[in-house]
Amino acid sequence: MVRNNVITVGEMAGKDYRMADVFRGFGIDFCCGGGQTIAQAAAQGGITEEVLWKALETAESKDKQAGNDLSVLSPALLVEHILGTHxxxxxxxxxxIWQFGQKVAEHHGDTHPELIDLREAILREAEDLLDHLEKEEQILFPAIKQLAAGEKGLPYIRGTVEVMMKEHSSSGESLEEWRRLTNNYQVPEGACNSYRFLYEKLQEFDTDLRQHIHLENNILFPKALAMAQEA
Structure with a gap:
């Protein structure tokens, strides 16, 4: 591996899922924070650049497992994967999540007032994210498929991608708020089963959404913009 101090973590994660696994292990944001350099990422992870580079080099030395690298998919197939999975x-x-967020806030909000704020944060993100998905499904993804099929004259692709990436950043901020309000999804001692289930689902959702955003920001969108440039 050539140590490139200019390449971003998003570019590295987009080209090789093994790099994404390293960043994830150090708690480095490579989806919404994919524009960071290695130096900035190391600082975020609380480690030295040397430690991070060594970990990346070690990961690169391991064989890739067939089927794990989604960067090899065509834009059209990647769209279908994102739709069918994320x-x-x-x-x-x-x-x-909304149902249990309401339930837990109603039953435990008096002793854990952060749950009231969490309920509102869940609602805000749910409304924004569902609106975001609709725009991707109705506007951006069909345009990407048209480009992949060889159609030309789609000048709005770049502007739409920029809007989607801004909304991804907003979702990333929402996830950080969820983490703050839940103490990084740590369930208080003596919490009931509903309380535990809510936090487990929030953490699961957090993980999936970060992977979702990574696939779009670092793999799908660059491919779409490259096709638009060629067209």
């Missing part, structure tokens, strides 16, 4: 998950998980 968009589907969001639509199934959000109603459950």
């Amino acid at each position: 968009h589907k998950y969001v639509k199934e998980a959000l109603p459950v």
